[in-house]
Amino acid sequence: xxxxxxxxxxxxxxxxxxxxxxxxxxxxxxxxxxxxxxxxxxxxxxxxxxxxxxxxxxxxxxxxxxxxxxxxxxxxxxxxxxxxxxxxxxxxxxxxxxxxxxxxxxxxxxxxxxxxxxxxxxxxxxxxxxxxxxxxxxxxxxxxxxxxxxxxxxxxxxxxxxxxxxxxxxxxxxxxxxxxxxxxxxxxxxxxxxxxxxxxxxxxxxxxxxxxxxxxxxxxxxxxxxxxxxxxxxxxxxxxxxxxxxxxxxxxxxxxxxxxxxxxxxxxxxxxxxxxxxxxxxxxxxxxxxxxxxxxxxxxxxxxxxxxxxxxxxxxxxxxxxxxxxxxxxxxxxxxxxxxxxxxxxxxxxxxxxxxxxxxxxxxxxxxxxxxxxxxxxxxxxxxxxxxxxxxxxxxxxxxxxxxxxxxxxxxxxxxxxx
Ligand code: AMP
Numbered sequence: 001x002x003x004x005x006x007x008x009x010x011x012x013x014x015x016x017x018x019x020x021x022x023x024x025x026x027x028x029x030x031x032x033x034x035x036x037x038x039x040x041x042x043x044x045x046x047x048x049x050x051x052x053x054x055x056x057x058x059x060x061x062x063x064x065x066x067x068x069x070x071x072x073x074x075x076x077x078x079x080x081x082x083x084x085x086x087x088x089x090x091x092x093x094x095x096x097x098x099x100x101x102x103x104x105x106x107x108x109x110x111x112x113x114x115x116x117x118x119x120x121x122x123x124x125x126x127x128x129x130x131x132x133x134x135x136x137x138x139x140x141x142x143x144x145x146x147x148x149x150x151x152x153x154x155x156x157x158x159x160x161x162x163x164x165x166x167x168x169x170x171x172x173x174x175x176x177x178x179x180x181x182x183x184x185x186x187x188x189x190x191x192x193x194x195x196x197x198x199x200x201x202x203x204x205x206x207x208x209x210x211x212x213x214x215x216x217x218x219x220x221x222x223x224x225x226x227x228x229x230x231x232x233x234x235x236x237x238x239x240x241x242x243x244x245x246x247x248x249x250x251x252x253x254x255x256x257x258x259x260x261x262x263x264x265x266x267x268x269x270x271x272x273x274x275x276x277x278x279x280x281x282x283x284x285x286x287x288x289x290x291x292x293x294x295x296x297x298x299x300x301x302x303x304x305x306x307x308x309x310x311x312x313x314x315x316x317x318x319x320x321x322x323x324x325x326x327x328x329x330x331x332x333x334x335x336x337x338x339x340x341x342x343x344x345x346x347x348x349x350x351x352x353x354x355x356x357x358x359x360x361x362x363x364x365x366x367x368x369x370x371x372x373x374x375x376x377x378x379x380x381x382x383x384x385x386x387x388x389x390x391x392x393x394x395x396x397x398x399x400x401x402x403x404x405x406x407x408x409x410x411x412x413x414x415x416x417x418x419x
Contacts, residue, residue, distance in 0.1 A: 009115070009123030019323040020314055024155065025108060028128050031151050035143070037106040037130055042086035044110065048078040054085030054296055056261025058202040065113040079112035082260070083129050084289065084305055085296070091133055092298035103133040108310075120281070120312050129286070129307030133293065136302035138235050141266045141288065142242035148284055148306050149248055152270055156318045157283075159273040162250035164243075166236040166265050167204075167257065170291065171229035173264075177203055179222045187217045207257040223254045235265055262289040266304065272316050283316065284308035327379070327418060329356045330372035330398075334365045335385035342383055345393070345411070354415055372398060379418060381411070 006012060013021060029039075048068050055062050067079035080086055087105055090096075096103055108128040115121055130147070132140050145162060152160050168176060180203045188196065191206065195214050198205040207218045228236070243250055250268075258267050267287030286306025293301035329349055333342030342358040349356035357375055359368045365382065372380045382394035387405060395414065396403040406414055 007123065009117035009121075011122065011124070017314075019325055020317065020321070021310065023321070023323045024310055024313055024317075025128070027154055028106075028108070028151060031154060032106045032130055032147065035104070035147050037104040040087055040090060040105040040107050041109065042080075042083070042090050042107070044080055044112075045077050046080055046086055046089065048076040050085050050089055050296070051078050051081060054088065054262060054292060055082065056202070058198065058205060059259055059261055060205075061113060061259065065115055067112045067114055081111055081113045083107045083109070083111065083127055083307055084131060084260075084262070084292070087131050087305075088133070088289075088292050088296055088298070088303070092293065092296060097134060097293075097299060097301060101134045104130070105133070106130040120309075120315060122311060126310040127307045128310060129305055131303060131305035133303040134301055135304075136290065138238040138266075139242060141235075141239045141304055142246060142248075144286070144304055144306060145243065145250070145268055146246055146248050148268075148270055148286070148308075152272070152284065152313075155313065155316075156321055157272055157313075157316050158318075161271045162243075162248065163253040163256055163269045163271060163282075164240075164250045165253050165256040165267050166224065166228065166232060167263055167267055167287075168224055168228050168232040169235075169264055172224065172227050172232050176222070176224050176227040179227065180204065180206075183221050184217070190214075190217060202261070204257050207255055208259055218255060221255065225254055232265060239266060258285060258287060262292045262295070263287040264290045268306070270308075281312070283312050326355050328375060328377045329354055329415065330368070330375060330377035330380040331356055331358045332365060332368035332372065332380050332382045333358065333362065334368070334382060337385065338362055338383065341388055345381060345383055348412065349415060352412060352415065354419065369396075369398075379415075 051066060052062055061081045066081060068076065070076055087107060091103060106129065109126065110124050111127045112124050114123055117123060130144065132144060149160060149162060181199065184191065184199050184203055184206055190213055191199065192209065192211045192214055195206045195209050206214060207221065209215065209218065256267060256269065265288040268285070269282045270284040271281065272283050284306055286304070288302070288304040290302040293299065293303060331342040331346045333339050339362050346356040346358045357377065359371055369380060377398050380396045380398055382396060384394065387393055391408050392405050393408060393411060394403050395406050
């Protein structure tokens with residue numbers, strides 16, 4: 001029989017890798033909660049239309065990468081490819097704006113895109129993100145960028161570069177779109193077939209085409225900065241001034257557009273020089289999406305957010321990042337009644353919040369010590385018949401093999417001191 005395997009581009013995350021995952025997730029939760037963000041969890045499946053309307057019909061994600069299907073009841077559903085559209089759907093559905101006009105949410109979970117699998121590119125990957133809904137001032141843009149940088153830096157990742165741009169507002173877009181279209185028309189012969197289509201549907205998308213010939217054309221395209229409305233320009237300048245004040249380093253990247261249609265005004269990416277992913281790569285991206293709440297049926301509400309892929313960040317964690325697991329105690333019960341003595345002690349340890357393991361099969365002390373080593377225990381508590389009758393156990397330091405006898409009455413205090 002053919003062995004069943006996980007779906008192409010989708011991976012198991014095995015327990016041996018979990019400490020690194022937990023480290024990133026805990027660092028993130030800890031940081032964003034200090035900034036006043038609360039967690040939201042939304043379903044993985046959503047009405048397909050949410051993503052089509054939210055992310056944009058002409059984006060690569062919706063056009064090529066969605067896992068979309070019709071369920072047995074005839075509903076058109078999609079596996080979420082990102083988290084923002086769902087967060088905004090939930091914000092509108094629960095009328096959150098009425099009670100919490102400045103909403104700060106974060107999320108974490110699996111996302112799905114049917115991309116060509118490659119190193120650092122999967123079909124199921126984990127993203128975490130943050131959204132501020134209801135605040136339009138540039139100060140929130142500065143704070144969210146600062147928070148994103150603080151997070152990456154707190155993981156011990158160095159060589160962080162913030163790339164920053166503005167896409168202007170609804171006043172900017174039509175003029176820029178026509179200028180861009182007019183420019184691109186002259187290169188019709190050289191654009192890829194996708195971009196020829198994008199030229200008609202959404203010329204901005206040509207700017208993030210990954211095909212080198214299109215990239216060269218895009219590099220010389222008119223800049224959105226020449227078309228910014230007064231408002232959009234002032235917003236961008238205020239943001240830059242605030243980032244300067246916070247000493248958050250950034251590079252303005254005038255041609256950067258990002259792959260989702262909902263962005264307006266500020267967009268940003270955090271890039272890291274990476275050996276494992278080759279050259280420089282984006283680990284985090286985000287921006288303002290002032291039109292999205294209204295577009296999805298809510299009130300006109302400004303919003304901004306970012307997201308990052310956890311797998312890619314993990315590839316960039318510095319070698320030897322210290323990920324402390326709580327110490328493990330092994331309890332070896334030897335002799336008659338060994339198993340029940342071990343069970344009792346292990347139960348007490350666990351009640352006290354300590355990690356403890358025993359050998360279910362009992363066996364000789366030698367074999368139990370071997371198992372303790374294999375599990376990586378720091379200490380083995382040996383509960384032998386004779387010592388136990390004297391009200392004592394042996395405490396064995398697994399690193400140097402040193403062993404001493406301690407009274408049962410002192411055991412829990414000693415364990416606590418070794419946490
Ligand atoms: P995006 O939602 O496209 O702006 O992507 C935000 C972040 O998610 C990226 O910077 C990556 O870290 C991560 N990401 C996006 N697509 C994938 C993928 N197919 N596999 C792994 N990570 C991804």
